[in-house]
Amino acid sequence: MRYEMLPGFANVYLEDSWVLGIRSRPGVLEFDLELVLTEEHPLFRPPNSDEQYCYRNARLLFQGVTDLRWGNQDASRPAIDANGSIDFGSIDCLEPHDGMYVVVGDFGRIQVSADPPVIDYTCRW
Template identity: 50%
Template sequence: MSDYWSILGFEGLYLEDSWVLDITARPGVLEFVVDLVLRESHPRYEAPKVGEQYCHRRGVLRFEGVSSLRWEGQGSVPATDATGEQDYGSVDALRVTDDVYTVEGDFGRIVVASAPPSVEFPG
C-alpha cells in the first residue's frame, strides 16, 4: 500500500487541505471536482493570494477504466463556504494497493479498481 504522492501527477498536490466540490460516478469513470492545494514543487504553483494560506487550483481527479466501485458512508450534507460554494470536505486519504484506490473523506469511503488516476486542470 502506498499514498497518493507516489501516483504520477499527484506528487505536487496536498489533498488533505483540498476541497471536494463534486463527485460523479458513471460506468467506467469516477471523477472528483476539487479545489486542489498545489505544493511549491507543482508546475502550476503560484504564491498564495493575499489572505490565503495555500495556492488553490480547480482540478479534476479522474479514475478511468473502472471495473468496480464501492462507496460507503454516503449522504453527508455539503457544507457552504464563505463564498457560498458547497463542498464535501477534504480528501483525508488516497491510498493505492495494486490497481485498487481507496479515497476517504467527509463524503465517505470510495474503493475503486481502475487504471491509475489522472489530474486535469480545466482551461
C-alpha cells in the first residue's frame, strides 16, 4: 500500500513537499511541512506566480507512537535557502506496513510504530 491510500492523503503530493522541521517526543512524531496539494484537494488554490504548486502549511502527525527508529540522522542537516529559510528536503517515501510506517527523505530513514498518520491543516507558522 502506498501513502495515497491512507485516509486524508489522496490529494497531496509528499515527494515535492518541503519538510520544515521534525520533532519527536514520547508518543508523538511530527513533521512540519509546506505540503503540495493537488487540484482535487478541497483546499487547493491556484499557485502563486512564483510557485510551481499549491503549497499549504501542514503538519504530518503520528500519534500513539510505541517505537521509533531514526537511521542515517547524520544526513539530516538542514538546507538553508537564499532567503534564509531552513528545510530538510522532501519526503521521498511514506510506506505503511501493518501499524508500522517507514518515512524516508533527505533527513534519513524513520521507522515508526504508531496509529495511522494524519495531516493537520490548522497549524500556523
